[in-house]
Amino acid sequence: MDNEGQRLRIAMLTANTLEDRKRSSWGGTVDRITQTLQKHCGDVQYVGTIHSRKKLLGKVINKATRLILKKNYLFNHTFSLARSYAKVANPRLASQPFDVIIAPSGGTEIAFLETDIPIVLIEDANFALLHNYYAGYSNLIQRSAYETNELEKLAIKKASLILHPSPWAAQSTIENYHADKQKVHAVPFGANFDTPPPIEVVQQKKRSDHCKLFFLAVDWVRKGGEIAFETLLKLEELGIKAELTICGCVPPAQFQHERMRVIPFLDKRIESQRREMEQLFATSDFLFVPTRSDCYGMVFCEASSYGLPTISTNTGGVSGAVTEGENGFLLPPEARGREYAELIARIYQDEARYAALVKSSRAAFDDRLNWDAWGITVTRLIHEMLERRTSYAATAISGRV
Structure with a gap:
């Protein structure tokens, strides 16, 4: 059955506040993803923001490790922060009948989630690629590298669909994190403005x-x-x-x-x-x-x-x-x-x-390098993922009968 015309109920999960998103490199991208999914896929509702004292504590630890050890600590990617995000997000997600969760740059947000709602993880890279490639992900204390990589593993395993803008990232997710090829796709992002020239x-x-x-x-x-x-x-x-x-x-x-x-x-x-x-x-x-x-x-x-x-x-x-x-x-x-x-x-x-x-x-x-093209492709991929889940569930039930 073709359900691609059906509008989905979409939970947009991001812990960041609107101001945080504006300051981050992902700020405009999250907004574009939201607008595009609203246009092509369904009705989008933000589940965040999520405030946590664990993040403030992480910032203090990062300052201390940089001052004393001359090393970096990724305060946005810690077990304690991920658990606090899950604790807040779980009841919010359970309170409404969402069809799918969208998590842009949201590995930490979804790592410890307890939900049956299928998750779409959108990332431009993974930790295996970023480690010692970007300055902010270099010269890490060992514990920080370990926790960030483990959170990446958990998020990739938990996601039903993983979207990257480049084959470079998609291939790494398959090779470095042993993700199922069927759920990993490279779909290029679009240009971050509204009106291209004629x-x-x-x-x-x-x-x-x-x-x-x-x-x-x-x-x-x-x-x-x-x-x-x-x-x-x-x-x-x-x-x-x-x-x-x-x-x-x-x-x-x-x-x-x-x-x-x-x-x-x-x-x-x-x-x-x-x-x-x-x-x-x-x-x-x-x-x-x-x-x-x-x-x-x-x-x-x-x-x-x-x-x-x-x-x-x-x-x-x-x-x-x-x-x-x-x-x-x-x-x-x-x-x-x-x-x-x-x-x-x-x-x-x-x-x-x-x-x-x-x-x-x-x-x-x-x-292909526009958000409408991204939205059309991603809407199809989401519906295909949902149909696979429905088919697997039906097969499991019939197998038990």
């Missing part, structure tokens, strides 16, 4: 008379700012007139150039600043973020909606958003400014190749 406008995009590179990032070091600066200098050596716009961070003082512009911050919620951001996407020739570590990158989806090709690094989950030769190109992590400059020069100097890349970048956005 496709007719994008298809008329031409390369500039000098190569405009757009570096959009809040972390100069992790996003490869030094390499971006090197690339600007190397393009000059290759005879390519170029400029580099830095947006979202302020480089260290030694990185200065007459054709480098720095915009410390643009707030999309302020119309004038949002328009300035849109203009940068529309008028740049490449989104250039030679990142050192990334789990995905919604900014690559946003660039694609403008027909703006991405130049980045083949690391982490970036290849979940950037497909080689379609909406950009990825170089290995060891590549430096010369290699990036040579790649950019080849593409920029080939007008026909650049024009084709603009069109295929926008096609990638229209086909």
Whole structure:
């Protein structure tokens, strides 16, 4: 029986407050997931927020371990915090007839849940990938690494469906945590804005008379700012007139150039600043973020909606958003400014190749790098999961008769 037209009763489980979500890297993503599921899948109700003194205690422990041991303690991922979350969430979930629980970045929230409601865990990575890859997950005290990894195991085992935005993360969940392949899927996230530019406008995009590179990032070091600066200098050596716009961070003082512009911050919620951001996407020739570590990158989806090709690094989950030769190109992590400059020069100097890349970048956005595409796919996967559970239950009952 096809039940995909049936609207589900969805519990959105996240312990964070609205302000916490706004401050976190997952803030906008949780809101997009909620809006998309409300549109395509069912009626969404937040089960959080969940306050716990265990979190405050964890922050104190983290400060102490950093001060005394020079090591990190992941206060958001502890057994005590997970148990306190479950204690609050269990009766809330039991009080209403939910069909499914959605847990975005919610491994700690679901690890000790006691519920028969099927759980959908949405994560951009897992602990096995993040450990010693992101700075915040590096140099951990042994107990913290152990508890975080065990919580990951429990959450993956408890979830009926696991969604990642990249094959990098999905494959790791299967290989490192021995998850059932049938319940793990890679579905790319979309661009975090409401209105993409008209496709007719994008298809008329031409390369500039000098190569405009757009570096959009809040972390100069992790996003490869030094390499971006090197690339600007190397393009000059290759005879390519170029400029580099830095947006979202302020480089260290030694990185200065007459054709480098720095915009410390643009707030999309302020119309004038949002328009300035849109203009940068529309008028740049490449989104250039030679990142050192990334789990995905919604900014690559946003660039694609403008027909703006991405130049980045083949690391982490970036290849979940950037497909080689379609909406950009990825170089290995060891590549430096010369290699990036040579790649950019080849593409920029080939007008026909650049024009084709603009069109295929926008096609990638229209086909899969948007939230509607995510919502349609995820709605189907959720219904398939629910049907499997119903079928297994019916088989179990008939086997006992």
